[in-house]
Amino acid sequence: MGGGWDPSPTAVAAKCAPILCLLLVVILHQGSLGYEKGWYARRIAAGLILSALGDALLVWPQHFIAGMAAFAGAHVAYIAAFGFYPLKPLLAPICYVACAYYMTLLSPPEGLKVLVPVYGMLLTTMAWRGVARGRAAAAGALLFLISDAILGYSLFGGPLQYRQVLVMSTYYLGQLGIALSALEPAQVAVP
Template sequence: MISPTEVVKRVGVGGRLVAFFKAVCVYFALAPAAPPSAAAVAAKVAPVLCLLLLVLLPRAHPRAPTPAQARYARLVGAGLALSALGDALLVWPQHFVPGMAAFAAAHLAYISAFGWGASWPLAGAACYAVTGYFLTLLAPPAGLRLLVPLYGALLATMAWRALAQARARPRRARAAAAAGALLFLLSDALLGYSLFGGAVPYRRVAVMSTYYVGQLGIALSALDPPALLAAPSS
C-alpha cells in the first residue's frame, strides 16, 4: 500500500506534491466563509489542478514511458480536468446536473485508463451490490431519480475497474489507483447521502478530504516509474 512514509518520500522528490497540499490547506481555510464566487471556485479546484499539472508535466525517468503508459497518464489527466470542471460547477447549486455530468465524464476517463484487461468479477459484484443497497437509502427529487442511479452505476464501475487493475499489477502500483477510487466512491456516497438521505456530521470536511485524497491516489498511479505501469502480470 501507499504508506504515509511513501507519501512523504514522494513530496520530497522535487517537492512535487507541496503545491497540492498547500492548496488543500487553503481550501479548508477559506471554504467555510466563501460564498459562491470565482474565488470559491479557485480555492476548490486548485488542488485538483495541481494534480493535473503533476500528471501531465514531463518528468525525468530512466526509461521513457511506453505508449500505453503515456495513454494512461493522459486519461488520468482528462479525468482530473473534468473533475475540476465539475468542482467549479458545483460551487453553484443550480449547476448540480451539469456538475454531475462533468464528474460522470471524469469517471468514464478513469474507467478507460484502468481498462478492461483484468476481470475479477467478485469485486465488480461487490461494488454493484454495495452501491445498489446504498441507493435504496436515498430519496432524490423527481428530476434526479434516474440520473442518480445511473451515476451510481458509473461510479461503481470505476471503482471495480480500479480494483481489478490493481489486482493484476505490482504491489506499489496497485494501492494508489484502488485506494483513490474507493475514497472517491466514499466521498460521493457521503455527498449523496447528505443531499438525499440525511445529515452527515462535518459534511464538508468528510466529503472534500476523502475526495482530495482519492484524486491524489489516482494521480499517483500515473506517476509510478514505467516498470510499475507495464502490462499486467499474469
C-alpha cells in the same frame, strides 16, 4: 446542493486548485513515460480536467446536474484508463449489489431519480476497475467512492455532521491516489 462553498470565483479557484495541481503533475510526468503509460496518463489527465470542471460547476447549486455530468465524464475517463484487465469478475457483483443497496437509502428529488442511480453505477464501475487495477488506483478509486457516498447521503439521505470535511478530504485524497497511479511503473499485462 452546491457542496458547501460560497458561490464566487474565489471559491471556484480554491476548490479547483488541488485538482489542477494534480493535473499539472500528471502532465509534466507524462512526457517521461513510455507509450503505454503515457496513454494511461492522458486518460487520467482527462478525468482530472473533467473533475475540475465538475468542482467549478458544483460551487453554484443551479449547476448541480451539469457538475454531476462533468464528474460522470471523469469516471468514464478513469474507467478507460483503468481498463478491464485484470477483470476480477467476482468483485463486480459485490460492488453493484452494494451500490443498489446504497441507492435504497437515498431519496433524490423527482428530477434526479434516474440520474443519481446512473451516476452511482458509473462511480461503482470506476471503483471496481480501480480496485482491480490495484495500488494507488485502488486507494484513489475507493476514496473517491467514499467521498461521493458521503456527499450523496448528505444530500439525499439525511444530514451528516462534518460533511464538508469528510467529503472534501476523501475526495482530494482519492484524486491524489488516481493521479499517482499515472506515475507508477507500467503494469505488465499477463494473460
